[in-house]
Amino acid sequence: MAMTEVTKETFEAEVLKAESLVLADFNADWCGPCKSMRPMLEELAEARPEIKIVSINIDEEDELTDEYDVISIPCLVVFKNGEEVNRSVGLISRDAIAELVEG
C-alpha cells in the first residue's frame, strides 16, 4: 500500500479511526533527512501492507503539528486505536523504523 497524504480534514478517518496500526510521518519539503527517510517508509509500506503509513506536511498542517506537539522533524508517530503509542525524532535506519512499529 502506498503512503497517503493526510490533512486536518482526513486525519480522524485516516489515522484515529483506522483499524490498523498507523505510522504517521511528519515532514516538510525543505527537510533533507525527511526526504532521505521517505523511500524507507515506502519500502515498509510495500512490505507490510497491514500497517498504514501516512504523510503529514507540517508547513500545511499547522494544527496537527501543534496538536501532536511536533517540534522537530522528521518525526514518526505510531498510532494504535487512535492513541499515540510510540514516537521517534530524527533520521533513523530501516531497522529502527521497523522496531518503532513493533513497539
Next chain:
Amino acid sequence: MYDIIIIGAGPAGMTAAIYARRAAKSVLVLEAVNYGGQILNTPDIENYPLEAHISGFDFSTRVYEQAKGLGAEFVFEKAVEIRNAEGCKEVITQKSTYKAKAVILATGSENRKLGLEEEERLVGRGVSYCATCDGNFYRKKTVAVVGGGNTALEDALYMSDLAEKVYLIHRRDSFRGEETNAARLKERENVEILYNAKVTKLIAEKRLKEIEVTDTITGSVRTIELNGLFIAVGRVPENQNFASVIDLDDAGYVLAGEDCHTNCDGIFVAGDNRTKTLRQLVTATADGAMAATEAVKYLNN
C-alpha cells in the same frame, strides 16, 4: 571477502566507493542510518564546484546512484569494531561480520552533547542541535542557544529573527566565533548574553520547560523558563569504536595526513573524522578520492 570495506556513506565514503570501483576493486559500504551523512541537513549547497545551488539530499542521492551504478554494494548496518585478522580485516556490525583486505573509515562526526540528564529523551521535545532545521517551530517563543563558536552565534542571530527572546549561554567571557557576528548579536534587543555560564540541568515534564544555568565564577544558579534549547557546542568524530586499532588525537580524530594513511597498515581514513584544518564537502570528497587511491595501491602491492 571484499577488496575494500568503506565505513560510512557520507560524501567522503561514497566518493571513495566511486574511486575504488573505477579501479575495479570490490567494494562494500557499511552505513548505520542511510546514505548522505551530515550534508543531508544542508538545504542549499552553494560552495561545491559545478552547481550553483543543490540541496544536500539531491547531492547525496546523485553520488549514491553514481557509486551504486559503478557496482558498489551498500549494506545498512552499524559497524561497531574493526579487527586485524590473518591476512585481512574483519569489520563487525550489530548483525554480522564482513571481511576485506583494506578498510576506509569515513564515519564523519556527530553533534557534541552537553551530557546532561534527560538530554537524549528531550531531543525533539525542546532540545535541538540544529537551529536552521527546527527554528521555525519556535516562532514568538523563548529559546536559549548554548555555545561560543560561529555556529552558536549564527544560530542565535537566526533565532533572534524568529523567537520572542533568545538567551545566548557561553561558558567563557568572550566568543570564539567571528567578531562581526558577536557585534551584530549585541545590537539585537531580544538577545540576552550570559557569559561565564553553563547549563547544568534540564527541567522537563513531557517537554523541556526550564533550564538551570550556573555562573562559573560565582557559582550562583538561576532558572530560565523557555520553550527550546539549541545546543551548538561543536561536533565530535565518530571514531570511538575503532580506537583499539587506530591512533586518535586528543579530540578523537584519526591521526592521518593528506595521504589518509592511519597508523594501521590497510586502514585508511577519509572525511570529517580525520585530523584536518578545513572540514567542508569538497575536502571530504577529496579525502575519499585519496583514501581509495591509497587503498588500491596497498592492495596492488
